[in-house]
Amino acid sequence: MKREETVNFFAEEAKKNFSKVAENAQKIIAEIQNSEKKKLNYIETFDGGSVLAQLKELEKWDENKKKKAKLFGVPITVKDCICVKGMESKAGSRILKGYKPLFDATVIEKARKEGAIIVAKTTQDEFGFGTFSTNTEKVPKNPFDNERSCGGSSGGAAGFTSHTKNFHIALGQSTGGSIACPASFCGATGITPTYGLVSRYGLIDYANSMDKIGSIGRNVDDAALLLETIAGKDEKDSTTLDAGFVVNEGAIRKVALVTDFFENCDEKVQKATMAKIKKLKEFFEIEEVSLPLNVKYALAAYYIIATGEASTNLAKLSGLRYGVQGNVEGKHFDEYFSEIRSANFTDEAKRRIILGTFARMSGYRDAYYLKAMKVRTKLINEFKKAFLKYDLLLNPTMPVVAPKFSEIEKLTPLQNYAMDLCTVPANLAGLPHISCNAGFVGGLPVGLMATAPHLKERNLVSFGKVMEIE
């Protein structure tokens, strides 16, 4: 990858010559407004007036302010579940139609301070409930084959990143793999940070104890740059860590392939990733490791905890103070909110509400919710043990290449959830991970995922750099 292709290079040039900012932004606006490209469904909400206003504002910045700005003039798209003040933010759900937050999410506030231009909201599965961005009204299409999925749930973010030829970085969000999966299917680079490194203030919750805001870029430099600007302790989010992230490379010696995950993959994906790993052997010492507990229990624990939390998060959505409104005349509260919720949640949201409510009900709480919480601790410990020996763990991001929409329709919910096998363990354990392109199978991108110990995001940067060597 050439330095001239990085956003970092663009931002430095833009500081010297504002016309570059305007030119790049205009191209992005044109791209978003192009009627043919609109059909690709990457963009959920776009407000051209707001972009022009931000441009005008940026033009006034003095040299001193510009000097420190890491994202000067850089267009940022935002996954729909991240609140942008005054801009419809509905996490891909019909029930939040019309919800315009009164506040910016902390990550938006931080990006703005660095000179970023918030351009648009990107499409996603409703509340992040999905692997293919199909559980929503606007389904994004894979840039490599429009009959196929972008992956999910940050599908619009990865699709647009891969599709645009202009300078841009995307804010994504992952609970169980929602950054890595679409990055893999769209051939982009997605970094999911350690849980708590980036503030969740202003993130519309899926499962709070696992939700992480991260970045998707065309290359590791871009993704790392955005992560650097949004990381750090936030008083408004009690779960943030007293830590930050500065783009830097970590010293990696030993790396291990998680054999269990390779075994569970499609043969062609296995082959493509192994070919790439052969090259990696020139840089790292590569061994094999097994994570039997994670392979066996991570998915089950994840879906119990995630749906348990999600079912409480979604309780507030009852058509009362924001989002869709119905006719309340002559109706009981119970009757009214049941009507609103029945009409506006997708089947998948309803499925997860029922599943999650069941898992925390009297009589089942001990056997499911509390047990899953205990299992999570054991799974984290299994990772910790592996990290005593290795600096990184590698596996194919997804067991398949991006599937066709027609194939997705045929999947049972269980087969659907099983697609997350390789991404869920790291997400459940709150471990930082990256998905980089490892090659192509039949013209479709294949992703290789690396997982690092908590707060060792720099190891991911080193890995990404090596992956980009032609």
Place this chain on the structure above:
Amino acid sequence: MSDSKKTGQNADEQKIMIGLEIHASLGTKTKLFCACTTEEAEPNSATCEVCLGHPGSKPVLNKTAVEFATKIALALNCKTNESFFFSRKTYFYPDMSKNFQITQYEIPLAEQGFVELPLGKKVRIRRVHMEEDPAALIHPNGMGKSNYVLIDYNRSGLPLVEIVTEPDIESPKEARDFLDKMENVLKYLGVLKGENPLKVDCNISLEGGARVEIKNVSGFAAVEKALNFEIIRQKQEIRMGKKVEQHTRAYDAETGLTVALRKKETEEDYGYIFEPDLVKIALSEKEISEIQKTMPELPDSKAKRFQQKYSLAEYDAKVLCADFELGKLFEKMVELGAEPKTSSKLLTRELLAVLNHDSLELSEIKVFAKDFAELVGLTVDGKVSDKNVKNSMINYISGNKESPKQFLEKNNLLISSSINADEIVEKIISSNQKAADDYKKGNEKALNFLAGLVMRETKGTLDPKKAQELLKSKLKKADK
């Protein structure tokens, strides 16, 4: 069951078990999880994205609320847990901005405390935990008649402490004693909000029967009444051969009756999960001892100290300490040099009598310890009669700006010196020789007559007892 009361089939002899759940509103400046004010405000103006439950917002725990709650726990002799956390209690109701309440479930702030009642009985405290208040529902035309409700989210997220007792209370009167005692302790701490910071839910069962909950009874007198009614009702059910079933009732203050509301859901149906937006809180021993240092002396130990240090009677010391402001006033007066016993008498007899008469609270009026200390000084020196102490006090409390001393001086009510009194007494004796002789012959009424004349002559500045004493000694001397 080692109790003296026998258990039996007879409903009248059955042991009564009462447990209370008290919700106390904390007097922090901001809400439990956001920076909104806790002050009275226009409906729905003291709100933000957090207490309105807007998507994307996150709670942040108010540390002062934790400190206040810890003080309550310590004052109720509870053990604080090394680390504790919050949980989500999920149920759908229009007063809930998120349709779940952030409360404490598995591990509360503190457990295993007690409150000692005046007669020495200990009522055990099961747990003390923190939670957020829901919004207020307002039925514009009364609960039954409105076909809509208004919601005021100013109350949403106000900090509450829930105090749960064991079912150790054995009578409605005891419940009231417990509440009075506990309220005073909490007032001493200075951690409560506004006028009526306590709300009470009562759980009552007669031995062998199921537990019945009476919701949201306002006022301690109403608690006593509601429980009395409920005992009679349950006894009657038993007599009629019915079984008391577990359910929830509401108390109607107008009729004094309790009315069945609904069958009580069991706790677990709230589908509790750990609140994932908040982290575990660990209070170190050091932090707890810091909080302990800032705690005021509580009524029981203060009363003991008053008894010992100022040689007050136990009863007087307790009366002084049963009102935080009164105890404070007493100590200030003593600091200013006022004699303790006379000070105590002035406050517990005279001042409280005037306040009770006018249905006033000490905290509602403006008084200065200096003025009271002056009055005590005059009393000790015998310069003011009891009657005029009372008059000057009434004048002072009624809002006149004069201090008692100024009032007494202005109206010439001070006894200037004892020589004057001597002269007056002698003058009265010599000009009423017949009455003097009658007294010497043993007619006690004659002494009262002479004393009356002395009082009239001194315009009441002389204490009637003192007048009688002086007369007696003069008449004895004259006899010699």
